[in-house]
Amino acid sequence: MNIRSLQRNSNPRPGASDQRLAALATLPVFYKLYGRTALVAGGSDAAAWKAELLAAAGAEVHVFAEQLDPAFLSLIARPSVSGAFVWHQRPWSGDSFKGMQIAICDAATEGEAQAFSCAARAAGVAVNVIDKPAWCDFQFGSIVNRSPAVIAISTDGAAPILGQAIRRRIETLIPPSLAKWAQLAHTIRGAVNERLAPGGARRAFWEGFVDRAFGAEPTGGTARQLLAGADALGRSTSHRTGRVTLVGAGPGDPELLTLKAVRALQAADVILFDDLVSADVLELARREAKRMLVGKRGGRESCRQDDINATMIKLAKAGKHVVRLKGGDPMIFGRAGEEIARLQDEGIAVSVVPGITAALAMAAQLGVSLTHRDHAQSVRFVTGHSRNGELPADLDWAGIADARTTTVFYMGGRTAGAIATRLTEKGMDPSMPVVISRSVARKGFVCWTGTLRDLARGMAIVGYDEPVLIGVGPVFAGLNEGQIGVPSRLASLTP
Template sequence: MKPESRKPVEISSKRRPARVEALAALPLFFPLEGRKVVLAGGTEAAAWKAELLAAAGAEVHVYADRLDEVFEALFARGSVKGAFVHHQRLWSPECLAGAVLAVADANTEGEAQAFYCAAKTAGIPVNIIDNPKFCGFQFGSIVNRSPVVIGISTNGVAPILGQAIRRKIETLLPNALQDWAALAGRLRARVLSTLEAGAERRRFWERFCDLAFSSKPVQAAPTELEALFDKCGTPQAGRVTLVGAGPGDAEHLTLKAMRALQSADVILFDDLVDDSVLELARREAKRLLVGKRGGRESCRQEDINDMMVTLARQGKHVVRLKSGDPMIFGRAGEELERLEREGIAASVVPGITAASAMAAELGISLTHRDHAQSVRFVTGHSRKGDLPETVDWRGLADPVTTTVFYMGGRMAGRISARLIAQGRKPDTPVRVTTSVSRDMSRTWSGVLSELEDGVGSLPSDEPVLIAIGEVFSNRRMREECRSFPIAHPPGAAMAGRPQ
């Protein structure tokens, strides 16, 4: 019995929680250029804070009867932007007059409390270095591509984690980004005066950002920027991007997929796309659930095709977001053919397919040279809902081939019987995994003759991946993994909800 069709469903905020979850602290960016900051203490830790404050343009008044040699070297070198004023004496409440921030490296609890109270009385935000209970604000880790500045805070509870996050972000941002950001500031007035508010300006800045992340130097940009102004000032043709969302965990997304989601006007997504992936999309993007799920009520493919065409003709960037890789059992061929007939520009962003993610989770090579010289990805059912008859079943029975069946849960018994009838040994090792890469993922391990019962022991309403071959021949692993959930490392799946 064929599942009923349904219409696309727009996902509204009523179905999802608020976009902004609870914040440990409000991140703010505080201009300091030409403003007075008081810093009490002449230690090395105080020197680092003085250098940071002066780099933001502050006039840092340092109160200390003695300076650490690091501090003395800093004074001798000077600041890249601000200035230092050394007062060779201890601080007093009067020195806080006119200051906008107060920072101290206190030797004792009493000194920390006295400085904190004096700053509070003066109405000045205060920070006692490495003493959170006397801090009205905290310094976070910083990624500096000024004028692009990224602050990272763990609210004082895990500073080492903050530093690790900073290092991760540092590797993603090209050093030339600060030059591109400065150029954006110089172009802002021209964009406001020559391009219409709304879609034209957004298109310009999206393409500008593509250039900024292309690793091209700013000096090579003038010709391309002029072309951007010309293109964005004329009506924009719509386009469609087929994007692979990966098997579930948002951390499997490619950078190119992220950029597509961030530039989308409309996102047509399938049931299997995880909420954490949608959370990374542009907030203003319209989200339409066009669920396609085996054996369930689904949108007709013809309706999805019609919708892509209609939206693209309205000048929108449509992202067709598919679980896994769009070019593997994702009906991408039909969608691309329709878009080509309609003259609509289309591109594809590949994603990690479920079989690759499963192999990575299990730590098993699908083409381990001791066991398999080829791997085959096979659909578990035909258009008619039966076993696909056009598949070379005799070839799938090859003992040195790893075969992975997608969407084969309901056909497990028939797959097993057909392969055994074609000569595959009944004791061929098998791994079955549901909801690959997600927190609810479970796996069963056994042999081909037990496949139907093995699939039956797993959740019936989750997507199933059936992997068959000698690469799964570790018997100890098979015994340990029968119907057990796959252990995901902490943080492997992103928490959160779609916006």
């Protein structure tokens, strides 16, 4: 058996450590057609769409059809943005494939599809038969066009509607102005390479370029400014300091991330993430980024805050872009103030990307307005424990006990009984509605609903193995009292 056969027959175990790439249904390639010829057989609207794509890529498109759909006639009557059309008012034949790079057919029957495919392959021409994947060498994916940045999505013909849905999501992430930035990158790349040798300085330039590319459109003077910046990087002999971005990962559902958070994850060199950050959120990060768990969970062994600060400083001073990824919002019980102050003391640039805090996700899952005008005029987010694990000694319990305020306690699972006692002592009605929510916006979300007098009992039912939120206030009236699980009317809101 020859070497080629050995390689083809080898079947490495899925997930093996030496497997760098999983199996591909198709090979994604970007094929240049400018100035080349392509064949389109058929005069339908579907054939017109494929012909327009080929011409947009610069091809000379030869159309073989006795008649053309009105949309097709209109297409070839107006000047193409890049390529050209040649209409042959007759059916295709074996000679039609001579000199063609690719061939496309809108076949009316399975027999015509087979005949066209066989003829194209005999001529050595890659073939696509519209909506008949069995006779195709390649497929057209859904396209996000920010040319020269072009993104194509393929489902190997299995679910085109899924490819379209993926395209719509990508469209929301990529501003239309990115096309002009991509054109600008193409224009200045040679000049940048002349100014900056491969390595840290060149990478720093392009990282800065990418940061700007997702902002405002470039102006007439942008290229000059960028090249001046490249000159400055080339002259600099000092070590480049990196930066830190504090990013809110939200409550767990990756679809609740902001676009800015996704972009930060895609630009990171190193990601320091909390224990509560879900694996689905981390999946959106740059593949090459190093990931470091710096978990902080109540009642469990955790990284010390001083150690986290020292790690961020060390990495940033080594020139890395560090993303400190925190569950919820960094500025809500996230120790962000301490981290920002420490980084600024070291002269390290730091920015913040907000996230959806867990209390807001809980309100959405329960279908409860935290500031319903019939019940509450304000909302409070209150920590449920201090550094020693007990209730903070300096909380304004009289204010928290105000019946016209909705209060959400974070990290209050182990102090739930003490919370109920303090509120009752300050005059809150023991029958005040309360809710305990566990694993908000995550798999395993459940809630217990009841009254303040039964809060400790409810907490014992929910358990202490996962983080919880405790909501107190009239806005929680109407939920199924005493229930544990997901209220039936809210089942569709769970992840």
